Amino acid sequence: MLDINWRPDRNSPYRLNIQIVNFIKDKIATGEWPVGFKLPSQRTLSEIFCVNRSTVVSALEELAAEGLISGNAGGGTKVINNTWTLMSINHSHNWLPYISSGLHQTNQNIMQQINQAEFQPDIIRMGSCEPSPELIPNKMIQGVLKKLSKSMASLGYEEPKGNIHLRREVCTYLKTIGIEADPSSVLITSGVLQALQLISLGLLHTNSVVYVEKPSYLYSLRTFQSFGMQPSGIKLDEEGIEIKELVDRHRRRKGAMLFTIPTFQNPTGSVMSLERRKTLVDACDRERLPIIEDDVYRELWFDEQPPQPIKAFDNNGLVLYIGGISKNLSPGLRIGWIVGSEKVIERLADIKMQTDYGTSSLSQNVTTELFSSGLYYQHNDIMRKNVKIRRDVALEALKKYFTGIGTWNIPRGGYFIWLKLNEGISMYQLFTKALSRKILVHPGDLYEFHSDQYLRISYSYASLNEIDYGIKTLSELVAEQIF
Template structure:
């Protein structure tokens, strides 16, 4: 999707359609939009530029008359000229063949729109899965940075697995979760997403089958698909993944790994029961099926601590345990970790050194000091209290505005409410209309193909007033579509 962060000036004496045509020509002339690129539909352009469709038609006719674009039946409108009339002195290089042949797949258009809207300062973010700035412990981090300055700490490269100080502190923390680990079996990553990328690069091969819960946030990522792997969704209920279905499918076609979010599942908020965790790990041991456990939301619990991680039940070294500090402390630190067998960790550490030569030493120092000083525990207590207020505000708003038209879960932790409408609607239309009203949501089809009744509501980023207002506006948009 082309990046458009501009709108025509309605106070300018230049007609709107000429402003739009000029903007597009400038993008082409500068080499930002390449020959052969397909322009968005007229409907999409009218929404992005905030003008009537007739204005877009006039702009397209202007560009076509100048020989800049060309439309064809079924193929849309394509850029065909970037030199003769636009920049006669120089010829910009055509990168299209390289762009289309790259290994990593392009994000879905809607994911690109979400990523761009995340940074709109006027938007109410009911889709974000990260804490708001108000929840980030800036004071604690500043205290640690001041200590680091006084100590004269070096900021050079760290060893491949990550700083030993941080890995030792993590092992102490993991022991409180029932996970026995040595520093040599821990790899520090730049967030949990990098952990998945390293596993894809180092342990899986093209055409591998990866099992996962259905729905799952992994469907909205390109991490596994870009390396030619297949995702196989397994249904889940209130207690977790359907073990019988998982292994019936596994016997038909041997999969490579299971990816699971057993604690405060994204997007449903489910928590796998202790009994099912034990059965799952025992069965995976018998069938020799490795597990990737994503446990990044663990510390965001409200009334009681969640069950021990799958890794705590693992006696055979089958579980690769992924954790991190982005969701409950600070996304900008980019600190995550993988816990696994020493052989696997050595392999992934080698790949990590080939890709980024180690995670930020500054971030690792902050994370280690947060754990060692007890500030991490202190922060998590405050975090749970503040996030619970946001969850309660979201549930109250849903009771006010969605009663009778939808049902939803009451999350025991994490950031998500999985809203299910009583009747199906166009999720794309709802997303676009909500965005026009400065409300950012995640439609359910990001997490399950063709889902047209679900919306993932996140309460982690918006303020209490924004949560109420955003859900109120969203309900009106849903009701309009149901009529």
């Protein structure tokens, strides 16, 4: 997705088309638009520059006359030259072959649009899976920083597995949810996403089959695919992942691992039952199938605590448990953890040292103090109450505006409502129209191709008024397509 914030100056003595010519020349001269770069369509450029299409056509004709660009039917307009008398003698290097051959896959176009739109002013974020700035305990964190500024001896590198004091605090916390772990079996990461990247790099190989829930947020990421893995979707029912289908599939394909979010699943908000968790561990143990358990939403429960993690029932070191504080406390601190067999953690710690040489020591010190002081636990109590209020506002708005149009779950925790429309519509058209109204929402097919009648509604980021307005507007846009 091209990001252009420039607009021609209507008060300038230079004509608009000449300003556009000079802007594009600068892009080519600096190498941002190298030889082979495909320009947006004339219509798109006219919208970006806020000018008539004829003005854009005039500018492009000027650039074509100078031999800088060329257009042909079906192929679009491309940069074909980066040398002319008005340009610097320094030639732009063509990076396109490198960009196209890089290991990591490009995000889906719609994900690029989402990532850019999230930072636009006045956008109502109905798709985010992070807490609103209003929910982040900034004063509490500032108090911790002030205290640490007087006592911290160093901000140097930490040991490969992470700050030993933080790992001990994580083990103390894990004990409260049924997991017995030693600090030597804990690796501190820069968030949950890095944990998945380390597992991909350190434990899996190209063409490994990784079982994932269907739907799952991993379908909207390129983590496993970029490392050459093959995600294989397993259906969910009301109690969690369908174990019979998993076992049958595994006996046919011999997958490498199972990735699951059993607690407040993303995107459905579902919770795997206690019995299903125990059965899953037993089945995977028999089939020698390791489990990656993503439990990052655990502390966001409303009326009753969710069942213990799958890891709590793991007696043979089968489960790699991933947690963190990004969803319930602060995404900016970038603190997560992996809990697993000591040999596995040593392997992942070695890979981590090769990639970033350790998570921020400042963030680790802050998180250690939040745990040891009890502030982390106090914050979770407050957080749950505030997020529940947001959920209730969202549910009331859905009842008011979507009755007869769709159906939805009532989440017991987490950030998501999985909304199913009664009739199929163009979800991309809905996404685009909503975005034009400054509402950002996630279509269901981001999480699984066959979920094209679904929307993932998040109530974590938008204000209470924005939640009501956003859901009301979405219902109107859906109705426009249906009726």
